[in-house]
Amino acid sequence: METLKKILADEDTVDLTPMIDVTFLLLIYFMVTTMLKQPEAELSIQLPGKPQSSDLKPMEMCKVKIGDEGEVYLNGSEIEDGTDFEMPDLVGNLKQQKGMRDQLISSGAKTKAEAELKVQIDSSGIAEHQAAISVLNACSEAGVNKVTFGF
Numbered sequence: 175m176e177t178l179k180k181i182l183a184d185e186d187t188v189d190l191t192p193m194i195d196v197t198f199l200l201l202i203y204f205m206v207t208t209m210l211k212q213p214e215a216e217l218s219i220q221l222p223g224k225p226q227s228s229d230l231k232p233m234e235m236c237k238v239k240i241g242d243e244g245e246v247y248l249n250g251s252e253i254e255d256g257t258d259f260e261m262p263d264l265v266g267n268l269k270q271q272k273g274m275r276d277q278l279i280s281s282g283a284k285t286k287a288e289a290e291l292k293v294q295i296d297s298s299g300i301a302e303h304q305a306a307i308s309v310l311n312a313c314s315e316a317g318v319n320k321v322t323f324g325f
Contacts, residue, residue, distance in 0.1 A: 233284070235292035236271060237324075238264070242298045244305040259304070261312040268293070268316035292320040 239247040246253045246264060253264045272291045278284040293313050297306050306323075313321050 232288050232290075232292075233275065235294050235322075236268065238293055238295045238309050240295065240297040240301045240305045240309065242300050244302055246305065246309060259308050259311075261308055264309065264312045265315050268313060268318055272317055290320060291318050292322070293318050294322050294324045296324040 237249055239250075241247065246261065248264060248267055253261065253267070268291070275284075275289040275291050278289045279286050283289075295306060295309055310321065
């Protein structure tokens with residue numbers, strides 16, 4: 175009986191020293207290996223600046239307007255297949271414009287910044303979103319990389 179009382183009276187203790195040591199080692203490891211602030215030299219940000227030449231005059235951008243019923247106008251003239259999802263006439267017109275501008279760039283008559291084809295899409299407030307998506311798809315198919323939305 176005495177042995178049982180002696181066994182029950184003994185309290186087990188856990189030595190926390192090794193656990194604290196490991197915790198501090200992990201804390202130091204993560205503090206050393208973690209970079210809290212990325213050096214500014216490694217950031218890939220292109221800051222706005224003044225153009226290299228002051229006589230840089232970019233060509234006019236193509237304006238695509240989407241009407242209330244989904245009809246599409248390119249630079250004021252209506253595209254016949256404006257309600258078609260694939261819009262082959264718009265693709266053809268944009269490819270023709272891009273080809274002419276690419277010729278100007280390759281001949282050296284204009285720089286890429288001046289003659290690159292840019293498209294501005296103005297959509298009616300009540301036009302279906304599918305019309306804008308179709309215009310974006312047509313721009314992509316024609317190889318136009320610079321597209322913006324207007325108000």
